Structures are given as structure tokens and as C-alpha cells.
Amino acid sequence: MIWVEILSRQRDVLTRHHIAGDSLTIGRGYGNDVMVDDPHVAANHLRIGRNAEGALVAEDQGSVNGLYLEGVAKRLGRVVINGDRLIRIGQTLLRIRDDAYLVPAERPLISRRPRWPLLVLLTLAILAIELVGAWRGDFREFKPATYIQPVLAVIGIVGIWVTVWTLLSRIIVRAARFETHLLIGLVAMLTVSVANEFADFGAFALSWPGLVEARFAIGFVVMGAAALAHMRAIGPGRLRLKLAGAAALPALMIGYHAVIDADQQRTLDPPSYVHLLFPPAFRASPLNTEDGLLKDLGEMRLRIDQARLKDKS
Amino acid sequence: MPGWGASERSPVGRSIHPMNGRIFLSIAGSVLALATRHPASAQTPVPDQPDTRVSGQAAGLVSERIYNAAKPRLLQVRSVLASADRQSSIGSAFMVSADGLAITNYHVVSQFALEPETYRLEYTAADGRKGLLQLLAVDVADDLAVVKVDRPAPEFFDFDPAALAGVLPKGQRLYAMGNPLDLGFTIVDGTNNGLVERSYQQRIHFSGAINPGMSGGPAVTEDGRIVGINVAKQLGSDLVSFLVPAQFAAALLKRAAEAPVPTPASFQAEVGRQLYAWQDGMYHAIAEAGFRDVDSGPYRAPEASAPWFTCWARTNENEVPRPRATDNTTGCNTSTALYVANDLTTGLVLMSHAHLKSVDLNPFQFATFASTTHPAVGIGLFHRKWQAAQECHEDFVQAEPVGEHPPVRVVWCARPYRKFDGLYDVLVQAMTQDRTGEALVSRMNLQAISYDNALGLTRRFLDGIRWKP
Numbered sequence: 001m002i003w004v005e006i007l008s009r010q011r012d013v014l015t016r017h018h019i020a021g022d023s024l025t026i027g028r029g030y031g032n033d034v035m036v037d038d039p040h041v042a043a044n045h046l047r048i049g050r051n052a053e054g055a056l057v058a059e060d061q062g063s064v065n066g067l068y069l070e071g072v073a074k075r076l077g078r079v080v081i082n083g084d085r086l087i088r089i090g091q092t093l094l095r096i097r098d099d100a101y102l103v104p105a106e107r108p109l110i111s112r113r114p115r116w117p118l119l120v121l122l123t124l125a126i127l128a129i130e131l132v133g134a135w136r137g138d139f140r141e142f143k144p145a146t147y148i149q150p151v152l153a154v155i156g157i158v159g160i161w162v163t164v165w166t167l168l169s170r171i172i173v174r175a176a177r178f179e180t181h182l183l184i185g186l187v188a189m190l191t192v193s194v195a196n197e198f199a200d201f202g203a204f205a206l207s208w209p210g211l212v213e214a215r216f217a218i219g220f221v222v223m224g225a226a227a228l229a230h231m232r233a234i235g236p237g238r239l240r241l242k243l244a245g246a247a248a249l250p251a252l253m254i255g256y257h258a259v260i261d262a263d264q265q266r267t268l269d270p271p272s273y274v275h276l277l278f279p280p281a282f283r284a285s286p287l288n289t290e291d292g293l294l295k296d297l298g299e300m301r302l303r304i305d306q307a308r309l310k311d312k313s
Numbered sequence: 314m315p316g317w318g319a320s321e322r323s324p325v326g327r328s329i330h331p332m333n334g335r336i337f338l339s340i341a342g343s344v345l346a347l348a349t350r351h352p353a354s355a356q357t358p359v360p361d362q363p364d365t366r367v368s369g370q371a372a373g374l375v376s377e378r379i380y381n382a383a384k385p386r387l388l389q390v391r392s393v394l395a396s397a398d399r400q401s402s403i404g405s406a407f408m409v410s411a412d413g414l415a416i417t418n419y420h421v422v423s424q425f426a427l428e429p430e431t432y433r434l435e436y437t438a439a440d441g442r443k444g445l446l447q448l449l450a451v452d453v454a455d456d457l458a459v460v461k462v463d464r465p466a467p468e469f470f471d472f473d474p475a476a477l478a479g480v481l482p483k484g485q486r487l488y489a490m491g492n493p494l495d496l497g498f499t500i501v502d503g504t505n506n507g508l509v510e511r512s513y514q515q516r517i518h519f520s521g522a523i524n525p526g527m528s529g530g531p532a533v534t535e536d537g538r539i540v541g542i543n544v545a546k547q548l549g550s551d552l553v554s555f556l557v558p559a560q561f562a563a564a565l566l567k568r569a570a571e572a573p574v575p576t577p578a579s580f581q582a583e584v585g586r587q588l589y590a591w592q593d594g595m596y597h598a599i600a601e602a603g604f605r606d607v608d609s610g611p612y613r614a615p616e617a618s619a620p621w622f623t624c625w626a627r628t629n630e631n632e633v634p635r636p637r638a639t640d641n642t643t644g645c646n647t648s649t650a651l652y653v654a655n656d657l658t659t660g661l662v663l664m665s666h667a668h669l670k671s672v673d674l675n676p677f678q679f680a681t682f683a684s685t686t687h688p689a690v691g692i693g694l695f696h697r698k699w700q701a702a703q704e705c706h707e708d709f710v711q712a713e714p715v716g717e718h719p720p721v722r723v724v725w726c727a728r729p730y731r732k733f734d735g736l737y738d739v740l741v742q743a744m745t746q747d748r749t750g751e752a753l754v755s756r757m758n759l760q761a762i763s764y765d766n767a768l769g770l771t772r773r774f775l776d777g778i779r780w781k782p
Contacts, residue, residue: 139674139682141634207707207722272705273724277684279676280720280746287711287720290775294768297725300706301764304737308701308729 002048002056003101004034007086007093010173023049026089027061040065040090048081048096056081056096065090115179122186129193130154137276154193158185165230172234180233188226192219203274205284212274216257220250379488379537380500383407385468388436389492390417390446390460390529392424395433402655405491405530405543406436406446406460408469409566413462416562417529418544419451420652422458426451426584427654427732429577436462439498450569451580453587454514455561456544456652458529459569470531473538476559481517481540483507489521489543489554491530499527505540509555513595513621513649516555517541523554532556584653585733588761592660592736595649596759596766599662604777607643610668612719612745612753615777617664621647637674638682642667651761657699659738659761663692664774671750679750687754689724689742700738703728709746710775717779719747725771730761739767743778753778 002024004017017034024033029043036045042063051057058079060067066075070086070093079087083097130150138146162178162185170176195218203211228246232239288296388406393399404421408414415436425432426448434446447461475481485505492498503521519532523546532541541556575583602619616624622645629640644665651660667687671679691703705726712718721743730736741757757774759767 136677137681139637139678139685141637207709209705209707272703273689273707273726275684275688277680277722277744279680279749281676281749283709283722283746285709288708290710290712290772293708293710293723293725293775294772296706296708297768297771300704300725300727304701304704304727304729307704308731311701311731 001099003097003099004048005095005097006034006036007095009093011086011093012174013095023047025061026094036089036092038090038092041092042089045089046094051080056083056098058087058096063089115183119179119182119186122183122190126154126158126186126190126193127151129190129197133197154189158182158189161185161188161226165234169230169234177233181230184226184229184233188222188229191222195219195222200276201278201282204276204278205282207274207285209272209274212276217250217254220253220257223253224248224250375486375535376488376500376502379533379535380490380498382537383470383490383500383531383533384439384498386466386470387439387490387492387498387530388415388417388462389438389495389498390421391435391437392422392432393435395431400435401432403492403495403526404528405526407490407529407531407539408462408466409472409539409562410469410570411466413464413466414449414566414569415446415460415462415466416531416542416566417458417460418542418557419453419456419458420544420655421529422446422448422451422460423652423654425577426458426580429580434460436460447574448577448580449574450565450572451583451587452561452565453584453651453653454591455557455565457542457557457562457565459565470533470537470539472559472563473534473540476534476538476540477563479558479560481505481507486535487519487521487532487540487556488535489519489523489527489530489532489556491523491527491543493524493526495526503552503554508558511621511623511648513598513619513647514651515558515561516544517558519543519554519556520552521554522552581732585730585736588651588653588659588733589735589763591651592761592763592766595647595660595662596762596770600766600769600773604773606777606779607666608781609641609643609666609753610670610751611748611781612666612668613777613779613781614666614753614755615664615774616643616645616666617662619647621649622662622664623648636672638669638671638679640667640669640686654699656696661692661758661760663756663758665756667754667756669752669754674750676749679752683744683752683754687742687744687756689726689740689756691726691728691738691740692758692760695728699731701729701731703738710743712775712778717782718776719745719753719778719780721745721775721778723775727764727767733761735763736761737764737767738762739771741767741771741774743775745778747780 002019004019004026005013006015008014019033025044025047026032026034026036027043027045028036028038028041032044044061045063046067047059047061049057049059058067058081060077067079068088069076069079070088081087081096083101086093086095131147134147134150162182165181166176166178169181196215199211199215203209224246227249228242231242386408390404390406391400392402394401402424404417406415406417409416422434425434434448435443436446437443444463448458449461450459483506486502487505488500488502490498490500501522503519506518506520509516509518523543527543530543531539532543533539539559541559542562544557545555547553599617599619602617604615605618606613607616624643624645626643629636642665644663646663647661649660649662650658652658669683674682703726705724707722707724709720710723711720724742726740727737739759739762743755745753755778757770759770
């Protein structure tokens, strides 16, 4: 008794064939025990039998495209099958087991700890930061839109992001895993919100306008990390490729941002000072003296003059 | 007169405010440099001015006599775009020596002076004769230039001795000539109203209808002697025009006659040198005149004492909806506006102090209010052609002695001029850091200033920000 299972690229079972006896043939032709509709499979491609020890053996019947074992790049003429490793003929993945194959033990139906309190908590934390930020900067007459807009913006961004990943997950592994993706999206958003707050405060406190600029970089790095987490949630394989993808996203965006910045600086003045101020109590850098300031300005003159000479040519 | 803008689009209509459009332009209108560009569009109608002056037959006879005598001494000056062989700006000039020297405005010849490889200078005499002009000397500060025609001039103007001595009677009838809007040579009469008050640059206030294209033309007395050179008119006003006093022209003429003939390519550097010398003079004069204290809430702020500053104030107290923090701003600016090129006017100085006080804002909102309503911005348009990238420095500063001065947050920005060595547009902004719901935001804009002068004024300015004792 032998089972032949044809799997999708995502390792889902597409069809399952039950063959009585100790040998069978697989191919595109109608004379086979199992027929495979793959143009890259030979009419008589594979024969499955048993060796002297009784283990299942697959044998190439002289096809053009050959027989491969999953994870082995070399073409093989004959393979001993252990029931867990897939074999490939043409573009078709096969899993062959006999009825003695031992399946894993039954997984008990334990109710996991519900995740929604954490999700709600994260959402509330993000909205709180946005609302406090809006309130902090609101010096005009009260208008509800001032507070609704940032909330809607955050909900929109997280919503679209999580929806895209959930759909991808559903398409690729046939499981939406919505809660996991939502969790990742919310953690990423919270990280960005908190980082932005620190950047704004820090830029004023330390007289360090570069921090405000760094907000973009932080945002894109978090985005890359989140993308990696989403990809890992979809499937554990191909870690290197996923790492490369996750690193490429912030690298490309930061690079693009730098190009745009450079273009703007050619036509506009770069914003080289902190624009958003905070109460004086948040100043962290020490007070300079007038002499110290004028000394710094004297040093700045050299930089300005050098930039001018470069610009002149 | 905050700007000389020979606007490209509408020579009579448009005013270019050098103050970035955002501040208290309570000063009416702007001054228009009188070279016209694109004469086709110069047909923009100038409203007819009802002539309220007594213009009897005698006056008519005088101007007829003056014009007939002056006609062979007048020139129209054209800046011609060499590659297209078409004029790009026109003005007027007048002969002042037998060997062909003539006087005009710097702004009439500025295109040629700054870009001699792109433009050439031509003249057309009243009798229709044309020829090339040679540029001999410029005086950017007083908007004058000496040119030479390619033939001798048997007839030329003399300077009026009273004008050279600077004792021209107010109310004296003067006659201005030139070629307005490329319509042909014209004579208009008007009145001398003395030197413009509160102006660093000496200009004669001439009540007469000067129009674009008459720039560089002469203004003469009844006996035909030069008292001034047509230079500008005030936009948004009736018959308010300005002349450069004759003594500056006489001095420049003397310099030009004595010096060797410069090459056309040397004028850009010369303009830069003159700008540098001019700012040195003006900023030293400002420093020497010193600063006086003005009270601004619990603070005391410095205000320049030099007489050519115009001061103003504004409040937001009556705005609707009722502001959640009050903003009482006072400021002073000079009316200095140096025409360098048709897209570069510079030399403005502005100092302002905003006293901000929270009504019901919390400290965060107040800080946002202060930074949003009083950003550290420069004045004037940023032209990449003229200016390189700006760089800023910010710092928290405590002036000495500590007990007298509040700590301030300083933003200091400088933008160098690309073509003129050693000149910068500088912005200094200082915001007090001693209270949470109240602050003084002081700002100083210094156009076309040397770095050392800017540093010196910065120290004076910061020293002047104090607590009220």
C-alpha cells in the first residue's frame, strides 16, 4: 500500500493517490498509476518500488528533466524515500509514504491566551501619543479635526499595512494570521511614534537639528524590521532572502530621501535649525557664553566659505 | 522705500518687497527703479494725473527753451542682449563733457556691468544717431555710472553750483528729461522738495512725473544746469520721485576721468568691492549711532538709534478668534535698498522684538505658538544665481553678567553671496528661555553684511536683551 501526494509550491496537498501493491509508476502518460499534468514530466518518468530492506525507492525511468530530492541540487537516478523529504520531477513536488508512516501525535485543543487585550493596549498607546502630540501643538481655537486627523491617519496607515500583509499571508500560506500581523503592525507604529517624540524633544533639548531629520531614517528602519517580522510570520524558510528584502526597503527609502533632500538643497535653504520648540525646562545642553557662540560662528564661517567656493565652480 | 524693483513683468505696476511679504509692510508701496524692461509691456497705462500746478504760458516757454537746448545732449541707453540683438532694458543718459562722457544710472547699465559677455551697451541720440557706449565707472551706492560715446560731444550739461554745494532751495522748479517707456524724449517739470528724510542714501525728493525709461536722465534748473539724476519713483503714490544729488555724479565723473579705462570684465569685482565698502560704512554707522532700550513686557530690548530707521508696531489682540497668546511686536527697518541687478536688491536692515505672552496656553502649546508664529526666516528672495546655500547654527546662550540677561536660544544663519566676496545675508534670532508662558523673540536681519560686522552687531544685539530692572 503506497500513498502518492502531489503538493503545491506552498507544500499544500493538491491530490492524494492510494495505490495497492509494492510498486507503481508516475508520469504524464495514461499508462501510469499516477498521472501528473506537468509538461516538464516525461510520459514514463518515475518508478516507485522497494529495495532489499523494504524501504521505498524512486527510480528515474530515463526522463529529460530528471529526479531531484528536496534540498539537493544534484540530479539523481535513484532515491531512497523516507516519507518526509519531498522529491521533484519536472515542476511537480511529490511526497510518497506507505501506510506504515507514523504521523505526529494529536495536538490537544488548548485555548491560547487571548491576544486582544494586548492589541487594544497597543492601539490605545499609539492613539494616546498622537492625541497628546496634537494637543501639545494646538495653540489655535479648538477644532475637533485637529485631533481626529492624526487618529485617522494612524488608523489608516496601520490598517492598510496590516491588510496587505494579511492578504499576502492568505495567498501564500492559506492562513491570514490577522492577529499576528496586526500585532506586528501596532508594535512598529508604536515604535515610530515613540521615536518621533524622542527626536522632537531631543532636537530641542540638545540643539541638534539632525535628530529631526533622523525621524525619516528611524521610520524606514522600523518599517524594514516590521516587514521582516511579517515575512517570518508567513513562513520560516528563506531567512537570508527575507533579511535582504527587509534591509533593502529602508536602504532604498533612505537613499531616495537623501536624493530628494540633496535636490531640494540645491533650490531651497536646508532646514538647518530646529523649528519646533519646547518649554525651556527641556533644555539639556549647557548654556554657552557669548564668546563661545561667536567662536562657533567663526568656525562656521570657514564651512560656509568653502561651500560657497564649491558652489561657485 | 523698501525696494527698488525693476520688475520684469510690469515695469510700472509690480512692487517687490524685500521683506519676504510676511511682515508689517506698513510702508506704502515700493520704489521702482526707472529702467524699463520689455518695452512692449511698458504700455501698462499710467493713470493720468490731474495737473494741479499753475502751468502758465511762461512755464511752457521755459521748458520749451530748456528742452531745445538739452535735446542734443540727451541719450537713450539700451542694454542689448548680444545673442538676440534686441534690447533688454532701456534708460536715459546725458552728456557732461566735450570728449563724450555721459552720466546715467548704475541700474541702467547693470546688466552690462555684471554680464558683459551677454550684453552690450548702445545709445540712441535725439537726432537718431546710434553707437556703442563704453562703461567707464559705476557707483552702486548712489546708482550712478559714467559712460562714453564713440564721438565727441560739442554740447553738454554743466552742474549747478548750488546743487554741488548741497544748498538747493526747497520748492525750486526743476525739469526732468529722459525717454519714458520708449515713447521718445520728454521733459516734465516738478518741484524740488529737498533731501528725503530718514534715509541712509541721499536722494532728492522730486515732485514730478518720472516714469520708467527716464532713469539716468538729467533733472535741471531753469537755466539748464544739472541738479540731479532721475533714479526712482514711489509706487502707490502720486508724483513722488527721487533724484540722485548732482554732487555724487560730479565726484564719479572726476574719478572716471582720472582713472585708466577699466575692462568690461572688471566691473563685477568692482561692484562687489563697492558693496563691501558700502556695507562697511552703513553698519559702522549703525554701530556708532548705538542702540537704545525699548521695554517689551518684562524684558528690555535693543533698538538701533540711527536716524534712518523706520519703526512700527503691531498686535494680535483684536484678532478673531481671540488669540490664546498675545503677540506685541515692534520693529525697525532701514529703507536702504541697494539695486545690484534687476533680480537682486539688497542692503536692508531689520530688527524686531516680539513680546509673546500666553493667555490660556500650556507651556508646550506656548512653545509651539512661539516657534510657529515667529520662525527664524530671512528676508528677501533667495536667488541661487546670487546666493549660495544658507547655513545655521543654534545654541543656548547666557550673556554676561548673568543677573542682567535672560538665557536665550539663538539661531544664527548666514548665506554668502556667490559673486561678491565677503558678503552675507545674516539672520539672528534670539528667544528668551527664562519663562514658560512668556518670551521675547528678537530678530535681526542684516543684508549684504561682512562676517565681522555681523558678529559685532550680534554681540551688541544679544547684550541688549535684558531683564527690565
